[in-house]
Amino acid sequence: MFRLEARTSTPAWFNLALPLLAIAVALVLCSGLIAIAGAGVIEAYSVMLSASLGDSYAITETLVRAAPMIFTGLAVATAFRAKFWNIGAEGQLLAGAVASCAVGAIPMPGYLAMLLMALVGAAAGAIVALVPATLRVKFKVDDVVSSLLLNSVIYYALMALIEGPWKDTFSGYPISPPIEDSANFPVLIEGTRLHIGVVVALIAAPLIWFLIARTTLGFRIRVTGENPEAARYGGINVQRVLLSTALLSGALAGLAGVGEVGGVHFQVMSDISPGYGYSGIVVAMLARLNPLGVVPAALFLAAVMTGAEAMSRATGVPAFLSDVIQGTALLAMLVALLFTAYRVRRVGASA
Amino acid sequence: MSAVFEQIFQVGFLAAIIRIATPLAFATLGEMFSERAGVLNLGIEGIMLLSAMAGFTAASLSGSLWLGVLVAVLVGALMGALHALFTVALGLSQHVCGIGVTLFCSGLAYFLYRLIFGQQSVPPSIKGFQPVPIPLLSDIPILGPAVFNQFTLVYLAIIAIPLAAFVLYRTPWGLSVRMVGENPRAADSAGVSVIATRFQAVILGGALMGLAGAFLTMAQFNAFTFGVVSGRGWVAIALVVFGRWDPWRSAGAALLFAFVDALQLRMQASGLGHIPYEAFLMLPFIFTIVAMAFMSRNAVAPSALLKPFRREER
Numbered sequence: 118m119f120r121l122e123a124r125t126s127t128p129a130w131f132n133l134a135l136p137l138l139a140i141a142v143a144l145v146l147c148s149g150l151i152a153i154a155g156a157g158v159i160e161a162y163s164v165m166l167s168a169s170l171g172d173s174y175a176i177t178e179t180l181v182r183a184a185p186m187i188f189t190g191l192a193v194a195t196a197f198r199a200k201f202w203n204i205g206a207e208g209q210l211l212a213g214a215v216a217s218c219a220v221g222a223i224p225m226p227g228y229l230a231m232l233l234m235a236l237v238g239a240a241a242g243a244i245v246a247l248v249p250a251t252l253r254v255k256f257k258v259d260d261v262v263s264s265l266l267l268n269s270v271i272y273y274a275l276m277a278l279i280e281g282p283w284k285d286t287f288s289g290y291p292i293s294p295p296i297e298d299s300a301n302f303p304v305l306i307e308g309t310r311l312h313i314g315v316v317v318a319l320i321a322a323p324l325i326w327f328l329i330a331r332t333t334l335g336f337r338i339r340v341t342g343e344n345p346e347a348a349r350y351g352g353i354n355v356q357r358v359l360l361s362t363a364l365l366s367g368a369l370a371g372l373a374g375v376g377e378v379g380g381v382h383f384q385v386m387s388d389i390s391p392g393y394g395y396s397g398i399v400v401a402m403l404a405r406l407n408p409l410g411v412v413p414a415a416l417f418l419a420a421v422m423t424g425a426e427a428m429s430r431a432t433g434v435p436a437f438l439s440d441v442i443q444g445t446a447l448l449a450m451l452v453a454l455l456f457t458a459y460r461v462r463r464v465g466a467s468a
Numbered sequence: 469m470s471a472v473f474e475q476i477f478q479v480g481f482l483a484a485i486i487r488i489a490t491p492l493a494f495a496t497l498g499e500m501f502s503e504r505a506g507v508l509n510l511g512i513e514g515i516m517l518l519s520a521m522a523g524f525t526a527a528s529l530s531g532s533l534w535l536g537v538l539v540a541v542l543v544g545a546l547m548g549a550l551h552a553l554f555t556v557a558l559g560l561s562q563h564v565c566g567i568g569v570t571l572f573c574s575g576l577a578y579f580l581y582r583l584i585f586g587q588q589s590v591p592p593s594i595k596g597f598q599p600v601p602i603p604l605l606s607d608i609p610i611l612g613p614a615v616f617n618q619f620t621l622v623y624l625a626i627i628a629i630p631l632a633a634f635v636l637y638r639t640p641w642g643l644s645v646r647m648v649g650e651n652p653r654a655a656d657s658a659g660v661s662v663i664a665t666r667f668q669a670v671i672l673g674g675a676l677m678g679l680a681g682a683f684l685t686m687a688q689f690n691a692f693t694f695g696v697v698s699g700r701g702w703v704a705i706a707l708v709v710f711g712r713w714d715p716w717r718s719a720g721a722a723l724l725f726a727f728v729d730a731l732q733l734r735m736q737a738s739g740l741g742h743i744p745y746e747a748f749l750m751l752p753f754i755f756t757i758v759a760m761a762f763m764s765r766n767a768v769a770p771s772a773l774l775k776p777f778r779r780e781e782r
Contacts, residue, residue: 150576150579153583154583202563204510204563204567248757252757252760252761255761256760256761256762258757258760258761259760259769259773259774261508261510261563261774262508262705262706262709262756262760263757263760265510265702265705266702266705266706266753266756266757267753267757268702269699269702269703269749269750269753270750270753270754270757272699273746273747273749273750273753274746274750276746277744277746277747280744280746281744392571395567395570395571398564398567399568399571402564434583435578435579435582435583437575437578437579437582438575438579439575440571440574440575440578440579441572441575441576441579442575443571443575444514444568444569444570444571444572444573444574444575444576445572447564447567447568447571447572448554448565448568448569448572451554451560451561451564451565451568452554452558452560454560455558455560
């Protein structure tokens with residue numbers, strides 16, 4: 118007989134083993150779809166691997182894809198640490214993109230424009246995230262639903278802008294005017310799209326880790342998430358911590374939008390984010406809400422996305438496989454997390 | 469303004485409202501059953517999409533629309549069962565699982581659609597459901613042709629609303645659903661299986677979401693496109709809250725939203741008014757968020773929503 122038993126602590130190697138297990142399970146399950154599509158599983162996955170990590174150009178493309186998901190992953194991880202259920206990273210990203218694009222279109226010295234784009238974009242994301250947090254703190258409104266619904270509000274606001282007053286007069290499509298050339302983020306390696314925003318994303322992860330693991334605010338965030346009663350008893354203003362967390366989380370998601378505008382698209386269109394905000398939830402869960410884990414998790418999803426397109430061209434398996442892998446990996450990770458709460462114990466048959 | 473009024477009282481306009489409201493009514497009732505049992509199902513957006521795709525595919529390959537509807541309902545129920553497996557049986561976080569189900573279902577729908585139909589410049593379409601006039605009733609002026617000359621699925625939605633209210637408020641099973649959503653501990657003591665009841669409610673909810681998806685691809689658009697659901701699942705989440713988890717109010721909310729949506733479509737088409745149509749599409753979300761702030765004091769949401777139930781834990 119086997120029995121589930123509550124665990125009090127988990128060994129450190131779980132942090133690495135569980136996401137790897139989840140990813141392995143997702144890849145195995147999705148290999149069924151590759152087989153249904155009539156392609157070789159090994160072949161498809163190896164094309165995916167070589168097209169995303171096989172040469173230096175591929176690696177830069179994967180990094181460019183990963184940057185927004187590092188930011189949204191950090192946004193979700195930070196929020197979930199405080200048990201502020203921010204499902205709204207998608208909308209916060211869009212708000213950051215719109216705000217930074219508006220700033221980037223103003224003629225001014227390039228370095229100043231980039232700095233302002235980052236500041237204004239982060240602020241826009243933070244303000245959006247403040248809405249569900251304020252509603253929760255002041256009116257006890259469920260943050261899951263309110264942050265999710267705000268995504269649709271922001272999306273339609275963006276559409277109204279780019280189909281209306283903000284539409285680029287030189288384009289037939291609903292698309293915003295481009296930012297100034299001088300505000301385009303510098304490319305680090307000639308002939309690639311690797312822009313400075315990717316480096317900022319890679320630096321942001323250890324910074325957020327430090328903030329959460331080593332600072333007073335980080336301590337408050339963790340205690341608020343783990344035990345709000347104890348936090349209150351210990352003199353922590355839980356409501357203020359939730360609002361601060363929301364500002365931080367929203368700012369990070371906003372920066373994801375800034376990077377897409379300044380480094381990749383240079384303008385705003387309706388599909389500027391292929392769901393990076395929702396992918397941030399997958400990234401954060403795979404990372405077990407650890408900011409340092411967000412980087413490899415985002416790189417994994419980015420590699421799957423870049424690899425899937427090449428795999429589709431080479432084998433005819435639809436590139437949408439990457440979306441299925443993403444969803445399956447999230448669900449597998451959630452199941453794997455059960456191992457952190459319970460352990461399977463063998464108990465005597467007579468017991 | 470008078471031009472707007474003339475538009476409103478046209479038969480075509482009323483009929484459009486009913487048609488827009490139908491998939492929302494199915495989806496909203498589905499989400500409501502799930503949430504009344506204590507399970508938030510954010511998988512709704514993906515479940516609707518996958519059902520819409522599966523139903524369309526079945527109908528287009530077999531030539532039978534009703535087989536398509538059946539497949540859509542079964543796929544919806546199956547995905548409901550998947551969500552219940554994670555959130556009810558395993559007690560995993562409902563919102564994150566819901567997002568996972570939506571990502572999984574959407575990805576699978578896109579993947580399978582592309583695999584079966586390939587990449588075509590014009591999406592393949594089918595001959596969808598045709599309106600079935602109800603004798604006598606369809607002769608009533610204005611209301612008749614608008615309400616009683618509709619698709620069979622529309623009539624089904626009209627019947628589903630009182631039926632849902634009856635099931636929820638007047639049957640033992642409905643009582644169980646409400647109990648496990650409000651106070652699972654008490655329900656358990658009273659001999660109601662919390663796990664089984666929640667499973668049933670989430671599966672029924674998934675089946676209704678499947679019907680919503682079926683309506684989109686087999687009656688409303690007669691084709692599957694990647695944007696066929698385009699946020700209608702999230703609208704349903706809002707409508708359930710706005711309708712205070714009650715079948716009548718939720719259906720009323722769906723009708724109200726359909727009115728606003730039909731109005732913006734008319735204004736877009738006729739060039740009336742200068743308000744961007746997105747402003748109308750935003751309304752249900754903004755209204756719901758504001759309404760949530762006012763409602764929170766009354767605590768009308770099922771008390772055990774988002775809370776997993778484990779018998780051995782206290």
